[in-house]
Amino acid sequence: DMQMTQSPSSLSASVGDRVTITCRASQNIDTYLAWYQQKPGKAPNVLIYDASTLESGVPSRFSGSGSGTEFTLTIGSLQPDDFGTYYCQQYNTYSPTFGQGTKLEIK
C-alpha cells in the first residue's frame, strides 16, 4: 500500500515567515499529488494539484514542488488566515492516500 509521510506534524510560525511542509511517498507517484488546507470544523480545500499547479483563487504565496517521492508545500509569507491543518494526497492509484497532516499555528 502507498504510504504518505508528512513532516513536521505540527509547527508554529510568525506572520511573514516562510513555511515549508514536506510530504514523502513510499513509491514513485510522478506528480500526482495535491495539497489541502483544512480549518477546524470544515471540509478540506485544495490548494495545489499536480504537485505544483496552484488552484484557481488560491493566493500566490502558496507554492508546491517535487516529483517522484519527495514533495514540498511552501507558504512564502505567512498570513494570519493560514492557520489550520495541511494534508498531502496522492492520486496515482485507485486507492488515494493522505499524509497524516501538519498542524500550523500562527504565533
Add this chain to the structure above:
Amino acid sequence: EVQLVESGGGLVQPGGSLRLSCAASGFTFSAYWMTWVRQAPGKGLEWVANINPSGSEKYYADSVKGRFTISRDNAKSSLYLQMNSLSGEDTAVFYCARAKLPAAKYNWFDPWGQGILVTVSS
C-alpha cells in the same frame, strides 16, 4: 453553484447499520468519479471508497471492505454509503467528494461536502 450535501448520519450502536446519502447539484453528476472520505475525531483524513461514473467500478479501503458498500443513483444525482457491522473505530465525520475532472479515475478532490458525523456507541 456546485454543491454536495451529506445526510443520514447520527448515533448507532456497535454492530448496527447506517446509510449515508450525498445529494449533488450544480454539475453533471453522471460524468464524475465520486468518493467517500472520513475523519475520526482529532485524526487525519482517510479515503473510504470510490465509484466510477456508471457505478460499475468500485474500490474500498481495506478497513471497510466487506462491511461498506458505495453506490450511486445518477437519475437522482445522489451518492450513497451503506455501512454495516459498525464499530467504535468507524466513528468519524464522513465527507463525500467529487473528482475534480470529469471521467478522471485518478484525481484530486474538489468540491467536498460539509461532512456528516457518524457516532458508533452503546
